[in-house]
Amino acid sequence: MxxxxxxxxxxxxxxxxxxxxxxxxxxxxxxxxxxxxxAGQRIVITQGRIEQLATGFALMNQxxxxxxxxxxxxxxxxxxxxxxxxxxxxVLDQDDTIVRRRLRQKLEFVSEDVAPVPEPTDAQLRSYLxxxxxxxxxxxxxxxxxxxxxxxxxxxxxxxxxxQTLSALQLAGTTADAGKLGDAFLLGHHFNGIIASExxxxxxxxxxxxxxxxxxxxxxxxxxxxxxxxxxxxxxxEDGRTASLEDVRGEVRRQWFHxxxxxxxxxxxxxxxKRYRVTIERPPEPNGGTGALVAGMQP
Numbered sequence: 221m222x223x224x225x226x227x228x229x230x231x232x233x234x235x236x237x238x239x240x241x242x243x244x245x246x247x248x249x250x251x252x253x254x255x256x257x258x259a260g261q262r263i264v265i266t267q268g269r270i271e272q273l274a275t276g277f278a279l280m281n282q283x284x285x286x287x288x289x290x291x292x293x294x295x296x297x298x299x300x301x302x303x304x305x306x307x308x309x310x311v312l313d314q315d316d317t318i319v320r321r322r323l324r325q326k327l328e329f330v331s332e333d334v335a336p337v338p339e340p341t342d343a344q345l346r347s348y349l350x351x352x353x354x355x356x357x358x359x360x361x362x363x364x365x366x367x368x369x370x371x372x373x374x375x376x377x378x379x380x381x382x383x384q385t386l387s388a389l390q391l392a393g394t395t396a397d398a399g400k401l402g403d404a405f406l407l408g409h410h411f412n413g414i415i416a417s418e419x420x421x422x423x424x425x426x427x428x429x430x431x432x433x434x435x436x437x438x439x440x441x442x443x444x445x446x447x448x449x450x451x452x453x454x455x456x457x458e459d460g461r462t463a464s465l466e467d468v469r470g471e472v473r474r475q476w477f478h479x480x481x482x483x484x485x486x487x488x489x490x491x492x493x494k495r496y497r498v499t500i501e502r503p504p505e506p507n508g509g510t511g512a513l514v515a516g517m518q519p
Contacts (some may be wrong), residue, residue, distance in 0.1 A: 263301050265294055273297060331488040337480040340473065346465050348476045356463045356472065359415040362431055363456040366409060367402035369442070369449045378449065382442045386451050389439040394453065396439070402451070416460065423447070431457070 273293040277285040285293065313319045340348075349356055367385060374381050389396045398409040407422060420428040427445040434440055434454050441451035465472065 360460040361458040367451040368405035
């Protein structure tokens with residue numbers, strides 16, 4: 221009886237559980253896969269496969285593999301093939317979400333290769349750009365200089381300090397050295413061709429809206445941002461406009477190809493879908509009706 225507590229402790233050992241699990245998997249493997257299932261199967265590492273391995277190594281490491289490195293790549297390819305075949309024999313590829321998703325992706329890639337999209341003409345690209353003109357609209361760009369005032373540092377003197385500095389800036393005009401006035405500002409004093417969305421992210425939407433209406437070529441302010449108060453000289457503002465094909469040809473071409481491939485994939489899937497009669501077993505409805513729905517072969 222004294223050995224019972226010790227036996228219970230042994231049964232609780234994680235190592236014992238691991239060994240039992242391993243034994244179970246070994247027995248299951250022997251039951252699913254007949255002994256010697258791989259016996260006699262040939263694995264051939266062709267010259268083309270070796271060249272492929274060497275090319276992949278060279279692309280990644282910017283040099284060809286040494287002899288021992290190439291032998292290691294070949295050994296790894298053999299290991300991969302052995303484990304792949306044994307996993308297939310154990311039916312480990314079935315009901316595996318990752319495997320299913322990967323096979324789906326590969327089939328979609330194959331469909332793209334079977335029906336390659338031809339190079340678009342300028343007329344096609346212009347038509348696509350016209351249909352999506354809002355998506356390709358060029359944003360307003362600002363080139364400006366600013367002098368920053370920290371409200372906490374100036375406190376009650378903020379209004380007087382900004383007025384005094386603005387008068388000095390207006391006298392100096394475009395030759396004023398903004399870096400020597402106001403307070404230090406992490407983002408800098410001069411901004412060249414910054415687009416409206418980036419300006420709004422950096423300073424806030426109200427700051428960008430204010431610069432949208434300020435006259436150019438003169439110091440004005442104060443203009444408030446999320447940081448504090450600024451005196452601003454807008455030297456140039458390029459208003460937003462609808463892009464021409466010459467402005468955005470590369471991006472329009474890229475998106476056009478993407479849309480064409482997506483349409484081709486949808487057509488490919490629709491043709492495959494016609495071969496299947498699908499039954500969707502939905503949960504029972506609250507009123508007691510059946511939830512099964514048959515989506516038959518499409519005509």
